[in-house]
Amino acid sequence: MSKENFIQVFEYQKLRYDGTNAFKKNHFDAMVLFNEKNQNKYYTIIHKGVLFNSYVGVIQIGGLTIEILPKADKSDSPDKKTWQGVLLNMLRVCKHITIDNVSETNLKKRHNSILDVYFEMYLSEIENLVKRGLIKKYRRVQSNQLALKGKLVFSQNIQKNSVHKERFYCEHQVYDKDHLLHQILLKGLKILENLVDVTIKDKLNRLLFEFNDYKDVAVNSSHFDKIISNRKNIPYYKALNIAKMIILNYSPNLNSGSDNMLTLLFDMNKLWEEYIYRILQNNKPIGFKVNFQNKTHFWETKTIRPDIVITSDDGQTFVIDTKWKIIDTNKPSDDDLKQMFTYCLHWEAEKSMLLYPMINQTDSKFGVYHYNGLNRKCKLGFVSVLQNGQLIKSVELSKEIFKKFDVL
Incomplete structure (x- = not known):
């Protein structure tokens, strides 16, 4: 090229x-x-x-x-x-x-x-x-034969062999490599x-x-x-x-x-979401489970689906929503806060995080939702895919994300 x-x-x-x-x-x-x-x-x-x-x-x-x-x-x-x-x-x-x-x-x-x-x-x-070695398979074919082979196709036989009575238009199986x-x-x-x-x-x-x-x-x-x-x-x-x-x-x-x-x-939004999930799934600490695109009923026929839900054997639950875009603030928007609060309630998660690619930002602190004394929290997190021009190892990236929830 x-x-x-x-x-x-x-x-x-x-x-x-x-x-x-x-x-x-x-x-x-x-x-x-x-x-x-x-x-x-x-x-x-x-x-x-x-x-x-x-x-x-x-x-x-x-x-x-x-x-x-x-x-x-x-x-x-x-x-x-x-x-x-x-x-x-x-x-x-x-x-x-x-x-x-x-x-x-x-x-x-x-x-x-x-x-x-x-x-x-x-x-x-x-x-x-x-x-x-390419495999052979059986396939059904229809063709004119000099001897009756397989099943006679009457309509086609009458149409094609009205003159040549010695031929038979048949449907039969062949075993070869010319298949789908x-x-x-x-x-x-x-x-x-x-x-x-x-x-x-x-x-x-x-x-x-x-x-x-x-x-x-x-x-x-x-x-x-x-x-x-x-x-x-x-x-x-x-x-x-x-x-x-x-x-x-x-x-x-x-x-x-x-x-x-x-x-x-x-x-890129979906690719970033799946990338973070696979990084976490393949490098999770012992005692943790990582689930992707959990979906549950929300209102009538409507559903809600957080990107990633992390659960631990000792009953902890965390929610991650990934965002592939560059932002200049380290405070969640009102709409994002409401969305993450809904996730926290539905999945009984104590902590949730909006995860962005890092430029020069730093994570925000966990902010507390004020609702009936429930201890639900949300923050912005940032991770980089590069370090000194090199790809960051998956295990290091996973460790960094788990640390943001104060579990390592």
Whole structure:
């Protein structure tokens, strides 16, 4: 991928087709159509450009790749490779990607874009499947035969063989490799033909040759619903999940031109929420349980759902609501205080916390709710994902969050 066709921006940043970069009007037109088809949720259309919001990830239009990065940094020129590493690590912790070369203490491995990571994962998974041997499955087919085989399809037989009485139009089973699993993987490979970097083009072509004899079908979401899990197709799970991402996020000829579009976008608020949960779940102290997105009835058919609820064996309960945004105050807003108070009452939690990414802020002290003598408290907490340009280890981040509740 050439640098001229690769643009990195940060969330809430503007991108215009003004002649200063590779972003052109045809790219803009494709992005407008794509956003309209998705209820305008991914970014805001502005004069000759777009204003990104809380969605981060990658948009690839034709030969142009736009990578949208998160940023919890007040610097006017934050390091893009560092924040790309932060995003990759969050995706890794949340199991959206499985990569060994992004560790919690080392960001030396450089990726052109996040899409490249997914492409490499996809090709490696399929390559492993080919090496271990692609599985065969039974499938039902209908065709003309010179001998009766399986079940005769009367209507088709009359229509096709009224002259050739020696033939039989039958429905029967075959046992081969040309089945739904491989047809899905093939569709993913064919989409990548015009998207992958030259460095992995050879591997892609070798795999396309392996799948050359399989039917090329128009795969949609209903095909993935037809997959029945069993012992034989367990090794296919990772490859199928990536294929699903590639196929369902691919928009061919969106603006009636040659600008095929592939998107991989994540809501940073939801990603931050899941990231904090997995950090706590995987590194919790002995005697504690961490629950994610607890939901309970609140009023009639309405429900409430705190992000994270922590309980201990000795009866303590804490509630965390995560917020991915930069704030300049260390006092909760009135609306947040009311929301957290409701959580405290419903889950009988003594302490609650609104957890933000840290810039230069310090935690507030626990404030006490004045309600019928109940000892319910709330505070603002801040944690950083970086320390001296390096990713903070999960165990250290978890320990820091638990300390904020005075339990360690």
